[in-house]
Amino acid sequence: MAGEHRTSRRRTACALLVALLLLVFVSSGGYGGGGVKASEGVAAATETRRALAAATPTTPEARLRAALTSRNKTVLRLTSDILLTSDLPPMTCPNLTVVGNCRTRDGRWRPCKIDGGKKFSGFLWANQDGVPRLELVNFHFTNFRRDIASMPGVIVVRNCLVTKSMVDDGQFGAYELTIERSTFTGNNGVLIGGMYVNVHLKGVVFRSNTGGPLISLYRGGVSGERCRFEANRGRAVEVSKGDAMFFSSSFVKNSGGAVKFGFDGTGVFCHCRFAENYVTSSGGRSTVQHVYFGGITDGSGGVQFCKKRPRVGVVLESPDLASYIKDSCNECPK
Template structure:
């Protein structure tokens, strides 16, 4: 009994000492004088995550602005419409791709809308540092811009887009190389595409009920395949010191004529349709005008129609230019 009593007393005596040691260790933050509390590390990590989340743009417009000013090649995917609250900043991203992937309420795909608010401009880059900027816009409805939608000394690609109700006095789109595919332009006013030394490529593009001229180039070239110019006002295409080439395309019911080739302009039309294009003369009368061929200063390849020119509507600035109009499929694909 005595031995059992002594053992129990010793154990009871140690209990306060152990508790005191544990209290000291916990309050010191570890087992040494330089210890770090585990709770401090968790708190620091949480704060870092919060800071990153706060710095990351959250609205679609903020994400677009961040992508435009990125210093690295960027692909941005948007799932919501954007109503601009100011001009987009100058584009510093060297190569930007913006893809829209919006849905209707019942889940069907639709293009995302970028709305210029009837006063703002879109994508603009100045280039520099030996970098040729590039921009690609895919699956968008671009509307209500009053200034340039996209301009840069580089490459612009527009694919699967709807462009409506924009009013820009000179050049909604302008680039050294401009490629537009499977897109529709309707209800726009002012020059859609303009510039010097510009190369424009069109594929399956519809221009309907716009006020132009739609495409105006000096020392530039425009080519199109399966395109349709319908019911536009002001003349769809005007090119001087450059070339026009269209394959299986149609020019129907345009006022102001269809294609104007100014001095030193040349054109090739392969299996194209011309119908109902006209100009209003100074006397107020309407005259059929599908292709107007102007003067020559430095030389031109003339105009070729495959398989043959329209019966009427090829208008020459002077009768001595008749030899420059030919019926030939030499420059057309087989």
């Protein structure tokens, strides 16, 4: 019996030794330089990981640039401010949403700042096929000297602040441009402009801007609900061969006048307030001008005021246009 136990123990020990040798053999990759091959594989894997890490954008600006050039629908959330180091790349992403979620030191929410550095451009389309869509939410755009967002598609701007920017031909422009709960203050030049542009404003404030018209459209239209144009140095709105409709909005203390309809303009003002808007002649004389109505070449629906027009400040290109100014609420929401 004792001999059998010794034989059994020897067999077990031999089996364990063989298994260990096989394990060493397999892990070494075979005879000869197998150990070198395994180490080379580990090194290659390490380099691959390093390359992937280097290719992954880490800074907020790099992440924004990568999102703009994505070929797929993308939602990017940023938690830090961005000071641009160059123009943003042309947007090739067909549908991009960028959301700012920054915090103050005490944890309160604030819009993330994107600073144009007084020379760089923002979100522009790459002139490729398709109708792009861009949505910008919770940002403070400042110090732009070229377009902030302009493309032949759809742009939506929500909860944004725009300051200290100066663009001659329009800081924002799109075939369909929607701006909600946002403020433009301390800017210079045209803020919204273009041809064949439809603009939808809701809860937007334009205050203390210069060099207007702030909104300048040709063969386009603008509708505004609960908007305020206050203390701007330059005309607030100018539309030719297009229309402007404002509801429950106010135009107060704007030099250069409040709203001008060029040739073939149509306007509707529902329960809007006009006060202290004026233009100054070359001789230095200031006169009240809330709404200016220009000439007609192809036709116009005229201008309607609900419930009634301002007592003064409705100026006509010529007296024979008086029939185009009406007191009516037919076009206003019930």
